[in-house]
Amino acid sequence: MRLATYRHRNLRRCGIVDGDSVLPFPEGTELLDVVRTGSVPATGAAVSLAGVRLLPPIEPPSVRDFVTFEEHVEGVRRSVSGAAGVPGAWYDAPTFYFANPHAMIGAHDDVPVPPGSNVLDFELEVAAVIGREGRDLSPGQARDHIFGYTIFNDWSARDLQSREMQVGLGPCKGKDSATTLGPWLVTADELEPYRDADGFLRLALTAEVNGVEVGRDLLSNMGWPFEELVAYASRGTRVLPGDVLGSGTCGNGGCLAELWGLRGRQDPPPLKPGDTVTLTVEGVGTVSNTVVPGATPVPLPPARTRPRTRP
Incomplete structure (x- = not known):
């Protein structure tokens, strides 16, 4: 089943995607309530998908973004910090950071350039959405806690990110402005036929910029399957x-920064207003967002040197 949240005739609605139409749930239904209860309401008359604006499927309580693709880590590390290889600690556990749950945008929404950035990038990921509360789960238990999957594009201001991470705390405004979630939420049972013998979902992933393919990978190249990500998140x-638990960016061109690190130059160039990024995940769907000019940053002074007096 594919579940969408959308705007139609100035109303926020959600429902079941059926071919080129959506079958709406009763007015006032929130998809998060459907996820939480596992109960699917009755539906009304079909509405054409062409006549609605797709919104992020859910408004998540929290967003964890993992980094599970070794190839991505290797390329981006070289691009952002100049270091070669993959840190040994990466292999110990599936590392994540908390992303901004208030920055979710829809499958076809415009993406403003983050204030103060001149090096904008996309990141092709898949996200799992939790359906049941859990704590200290085993991977086996975690599978039953995954409600479904959606595409996750972690838009990244690489120049801001590179500077901020010199502090040693992690990404800040470099990852804070927008995350595409969509086009809809695909229930976990729909993707079971893609599971390989090792327990990974073998889904083809492709990334295009202005209609030109720049990346192609398989979701099954993750270092850990989603069940292990959920188990670790619940520890x-x-x-x-x-x-929402993002897979982290895939390899082989899942973002521009990886290619920059491998090639030693910004080729392809950073995204600019007018560029359109299209991401496709087998079994899930396609999202396509166009970059537009962003706001001018409100200036702030640098830190003041203080005398460190004591009471």
């Missing part, structure tokens, strides 16, 4: 219905 805490 010592809770995962809740609607929580």
Whole structure:
């Protein structure tokens, strides 16, 4: 089943995607409630998908973005910090950072350039969406806690990111402005036929900029399957219905920065207003966003040197 949230005739609605149409749930239904309860309401008369604006399928309580593709780590590390290889700690556990749950945008929304950035990039990922609360889960238990999957594009201001991460804390405004989620939420059972003998989902991933393919990979090249990501995320805490867990960016051109690191130059160039990024995930769908000019940053002064006086 494919579940979408959309705007139609100035109303926010959600429903079941059926071919080129959507079958709406009763007015006022939120997809997060469907995820939380597992109960699918009755549907109304079909509405053409061509006549609606797709919104992010859910408004997630939290967003964890992992980094599970070795090839991506190798290329981006060289691009952002100049270091070669993959850090040994990467192999120990599936590392993640918390992303901004308030920055979700729809499958075809415009993406403003983050204020102050001149080096914008996309990141092709798949996200799992939690359906049941859990804590300290095993990977076997975690599979039953995944409600479904969607495409996740972690838009990244590489110049801001590179500077911020010199502090040693992680990404900040370099990852804060927009994340595409969509085009809809595909229930987990729909993707089971793609599971390989090692337990990974073998889905083809492609990335295009202005109609030119720049990246192609398989989701099954993740270092850990989603069940292990969920288990790790739940360690010592809770995962809740609607929580989003990104796979991390795929390799072989899943973002421009990886290619820059491998080629030693910004080829292809950073994204600019007018560029359109189209990401396709087998079994899930396609999202396509166009970059537009962003706001001018409100200037802030640098840190003041203080005397470090004590009371």
